[in-house]
Amino acid sequence: MNPDSAERATRQSALTAQLAFRGAFREVSGSTRRISGELSRLKASERGVGGGTGVFVRYVDYGAEQLRWIDAQLAAATRLSNSASEVENPDMQLALLRLAGPRLEAAMMGSLLLAVWLDFLHLADVALKQRLYSVEWLFVNMERFQKMLEPAMTALSSVEPAQVEAAVKDIPALVGHLTSEFDATREAMRVGAENLQKMLVLKDSIEALTLLSAMKFSLPSLPPSAPALLGMGLAVGSDGVMMGTRIVVSAEWVEMMRQLVRAGVLSLPVVSAAVRIQAGQVMMAQAYNELPRGVRVALGDGPEVRGMRVTGSAGAGMNKPPRHHVMPKEFREWFEKRGFTGEMDIDEFCVEMEQAHHEAIHGGGDWKLGRTWPREWNRMIMKALGKAETEAGRTLTRNEILNIVAEAMEEYNIPMNVIPWRGR
Structure with missing residues (x-):
């Protein structure tokens, strides 16, 4: 490589x-x-x-x-x-x-x-x-x-x-x-x-x-007139600790949270809420946008992070696009026998796609005609999985299925931002 x-x-x-x-x-x-x-x-x-x-x-x-x-x-x-x-x-x-x-x-x-x-x-x-x-x-x-x-x-x-x-x-x-x-x-x-x-x-x-x-950073309570004691930035001391006047969090913790936010694993509002709680009484009542800019930047707040949460026209406030099951739900039982249950249920593996893209991979939106098209998503993915099992001479493992599905998603330009179905 x-x-x-x-x-x-x-x-x-x-x-x-x-x-x-x-x-x-x-x-x-x-x-x-x-x-x-x-x-x-x-x-x-x-x-x-x-x-x-x-x-x-x-x-x-x-x-x-x-x-x-x-x-x-x-x-x-x-x-x-x-x-x-x-x-x-x-x-x-x-x-x-x-x-x-x-x-x-x-x-x-x-x-x-x-x-x-x-x-x-x-x-x-x-x-x-x-x-x-x-x-x-x-x-x-x-x-x-x-x-x-x-x-x-x-x-x-x-x-x-x-x-x-x-x-x-x-x-x-x-x-x-x-x-x-x-x-x-x-x-x-x-x-x-x-x-x-x-x-x-x-x-x-x-x-x-x-x-x-x-509450350990907030007892006793600060008076209402006290200024926000968390500075405009966090300075890393010689001992590797990132310090403000009222908050002490390790530089390692901040970097860990930043990586998870950048990867889209944790949301910035959740992480900033945890920081505000640990920062003390004054900062608890502050809105996220009122946090000092230096703190938000340290946690990974930037255009590239905010952009990860805007997907197509839906991010601009328009109707949300349909959620597409990457593992066809009509074959739910087939997938369940291969380990897709609980938190790995196929309903957890959906992606939001623009309507046109969604219709395109299903043969133009008409599912009856789509099933006759060899490259229709559901038909193609089940054929690929069936062929892989035949070649292996055994039932595929859950991870083997995920690898095949991932390759197919890349080929079809389907985003890997999987989200739960939630009935939509």
Whole structure:
């Protein structure tokens, strides 16, 4: 392969995206494992939220319930990522990673919210153990905080792009509001401490419990008049850490996110929402477009990235083009027998195409006449797959099928930007 060839560049891009994806996955899964351990510890405690009459256990169970769907999406993302590493075609590798991207996005934002919920559980645990707060008021407040979280968690767990995108826009402001609620409850507990010993226990507990929190950069709350403390750019220090006044994220994390955004695996709004949350109270309420330009550029916001999300006339606000199954749905059972189920269902492998292009590959738009044309897409791809199985003398594997489909898509100039069917 020519070192300067386009194919080499595509393969390098696919490899870079895979490595970045695995890094982001490890970060999220590491957080969920620690949260899982803390939830188990709280529930097993004979005092605090796990003890007494057990009325507060429901809130621990709520956290465990959210953790289950997050872990399920991480598992599905892992399977897709593994499949991406096993196929030969680099464009199909990127396509599979893009299918995994929304699952990783939902899990990443869900884990941030779950870390906030864990903080409230820890706070309730300290209050009950030290009797620093009215049990009745604590129960009412926990119920209220849960109801604040539920809409965002429900939207994220659906993994529906539209619902996730809408939720992501509101999550930084939600975390900012919950941070204020947390700080107010903590202050009420401090006032309620009857002696120095209880105050010291409260101080130590609060300092320890925010280790995993998405609120850790925001406590105590900043006054409303405080200026945005995240600078116009992020400077990389001698230790490799990218720092602003209020935010500290590793240069490695920023580069990892940038690579995933450029590859179309993660969306820039999701990544910027995570940055705003970690940047502190002031930035939580800021819209994405109000982030300092230097931060957006560091994350990969440029014309080439924004252009990836504009496909044909649909990107200009016109009617969305039809979604084309690259693996014919009338042969669904054939594909299912070869492993295309679950997150690899053929409904996940659709592409948006201009109406004229879509009709052209199906013989002019009339499916009855189209089936008589040897080069009609469905007829051609099934013939190619059947021939490959005959030559192999066995059933094709899922990855072998994906490689054949990828080659055919390139020949027919079909974009490799696969998206779910979703009934359209």
